[in-house]
Amino acid sequence: MRKSVKYSLIIGVVIVLLAVAITAGVVLWRQNDAAGGAECTVPGVSVDGASSPAVELTVAQLHHASTINAVGLSRGISERGRIIAVATAYQESSLRNRDDGDRDSVGLFQQRxxxxxxxxxxxxxxxxxxGKFYDALLEVDGWPSLPLTEAAQKVQQSAHPDAYAKWEPQATTLVRSLSGASPLALNCAAGGRRPTALAPDRTAPPGTEDASPQLTAALAAAAAELGGITVREVDDEGRTASVAIALTGLPDDQAGRALxxxxxxxxxxxxxxxxSVDQQTWTDHAWHSDDQAQPAGVVEITVAP
Structure with a gap:
């Protein structure tokens, strides 16, 4: 009888432990699934002795941070304004182009x-x-001198006005790395998840007539987001383009690194x-030194066959 009770207790404990383990596993799976897991790394950046932290994020998050920064660059928005925008989207949507949210809020900034x-x-x-976020930010009196959370709150009118500030270090790293930091080091590992949110078709820039559909789509997106692009040459296979870029307020070499x-x-x-840009080439999901330097402001982009 005692042995039976003992075994029953042991079995009961095992069942409880299994249940806890399964529950924890499900919760962890959901968290990882929701976050997508870290697929990309952006090293910290040091400017004038001040350093920002390394950032790990998903492909979709880096993709969207890049778009927000690019739109700001195309409009000549200062670095401070682009940091405010990226930090705001970090808080509002975790840099995801969500089609759902509180009430009728949607998109990267959960605009209604x-x-x-x-x-x-x-x-x-x-x-x-x-673009709409930057329009609203520029209407805020004295926004460049405001603390980030105050500037963001004046645009967003959020129920949690103090939440934006915590993303300023990460946004600083992203904006500086995406705006032509030297040398380039941001990277996404192979096997990352493609962003699933749909974006409208963009108009292809001149010079892409001989480019493959995939290369044309990439150059069209770059032209729509960054602007200032001139397609200099497309190779015979239609997979590689030499592209020059000029951005307001940036020297040619930095503009090239931004592209x-x-x-x-x-x-x-x-x-x-x-x-390929300057004396760097990104291939096989890693940066390498390249003896054949590209001219300042010129980038060579190749798509997979």
Missing amino acids: PSQGWGTKEQILDPIYAA AAWAVAHATGMGISDV
């Missing part, structure tokens, strides 16, 4: 059609959403396999 931000379809276009960083950030979703 009912509050005059645009239609749902417009807001789900990351270029449109970022190269954009290409790496978008590589998984757009099938980009190789990027």
Whole structure:
């Protein structure tokens, strides 16, 4: 009888432990599934003795951070303004182009059609959403000198006005790395998940007539987000393009690195396999030194066959 009770207790304990383990596993799986897991790494950046932290994030998150920064670069928005925008999207959507949210909030900044931000379809276009955020930010009196959380709150009117500040270090790293930091080091590992949110078709820039559809789509997206792009040459296979870029407020070499960083950030979703700028080449999901330097402001972009 005692032996039976003892075994029953042991079995009961085992069942409880298994249940706890399974529950913990399910919770962890859901968390990892929701976050997507770290697929990309952006090393910290040091400027004038001040350092920002390394950032790990998913392909989709880096893709969207790159778009927000690119739209700011195309409009000549200062680094401070782009950091505010990326930090705001980090808090509002975790840098995901969500089609659901509180009440009718959607998109990277969880903007609401009912509050005059645009239609749902417009807001789900990351270029449109970022542009509307910058429009509103520029209307805030003295925004460049405000603490980040105050500037963001004046645009967003959030129920949690103090939440934006915690993302400033990460946003600083992302913006500086995506805006032509030297040398380039941001990277996404092979096997990352492609972003699934749909974006409108973009208009192909001149010079892409001989480019493959995949290369054309990548260059069209770059032109729509960054602007200032000139397609200099496309190889005979239609897979590699030499592209020059000029961005307001940036020297040519930094503008070239900004385009190269954009290409790496978008590589998984757009099938980009190789990027060359300055004396660096990104291939096989890693940066390498390259003896054959590209001219300042020129980037070579190749898509997979």
